[in-house]
Ligand SMILES: Cc1ncc(COP(=O)(O)OP(=O)(O)O)c(N)n1
């Protein structure tokens with residue numbers, strides 16, 4: 001399947017008064033690069049209607065679209081794939097119905113389930129809930145130690161899910177994740193696009209990706225991360241430096257919380273000598 005890093009799942013209970021499409025479009029604009037429709041209590045006809053609408057939206061953004069739990073609705077809506085739970089039909093049965101080219105994902109909560117999913121031909125696995133979450137009440141958290149086990153052993157794509165927010169994402173990434181999935185942190189936010197941008201920046205930094213910026217008048221590729229890390233990488237952190245980002249000076253105590261963003265213009269002015 002195509003590489004992805006930020007998976008966003010619908011959760012209409014988190015945004016009363018805003019439509020599912022409006023919120024998911026904001027997530028897509030912020031960089032969600034795979035989307036799932038998850039509606040646990042809708043009649044099939046309504047679920048299909050929503051699936052078709054989200055299919056159309058995701059097509060416009062050229063992003064894969066997955067339907068939770070229902071291979072038949074996934075097919076009817078021309079989704080790219082289905083996400084199964086451990087209690088759902090076996091992967092082989094879903095593969096039979098969906099065909100070789102569609103994506104089949106499956107939730108896992110222990111390394112034995114992850115191994116079985118890999119062996120049975122899943123395209124990706126969900127790893128979670130990493131943290132306790134109201135979106136999956138009653139399901140015990142697997143913690144970052146399971147994330148570490150999967151990082152060490154599993155070779156198909158996998159995504160960490162469950163209670164993930166920009167505040168704890170770095171812990172999950174430090175445990176070896178390179179793809180994150182979120183519901184409430186994104187769709188429950190008044191600004192889903194910003195939350196997605198922030199999570200993508202955190203993932204890019206953990207992956208050590210390069211981002212294009214204009215640095216002192218030249219186009220450069222620099223490592224994603226914080227301004228502090230960038231300035232350190234040039235050996236300038238303890239020098240008398242003024243950092244000007246897109247025309248505004250960033251005070252030194254803000255370097256740590258300022259992310260390097262693709263397309264930004266940065267001037268680093270190094271004052272030499274005293275007086
Ligand atoms: C990406 C992803 N990972 C895990 C899940 C959870 O699936 P499941 O265990 O079947 O639980 P429900 O979502 O059906 O309540 C998921 N949907 N997506």
Ligand SMILES: Cc1ncsc1CCOP(=O)(O)O
Pocket residue numbers: 107128129130132133134135136161162163164181182183184185
């Ligand atoms: C569906 C699901 N499966 C494991 S955790 C989870 C819920 C994730 O939602 P949130 O990001 O709000 O914790």
Ligand SMILES: [Mg+2]
Pocket residue numbers: 068069083084085088
């Ligand atoms: Mg399910």
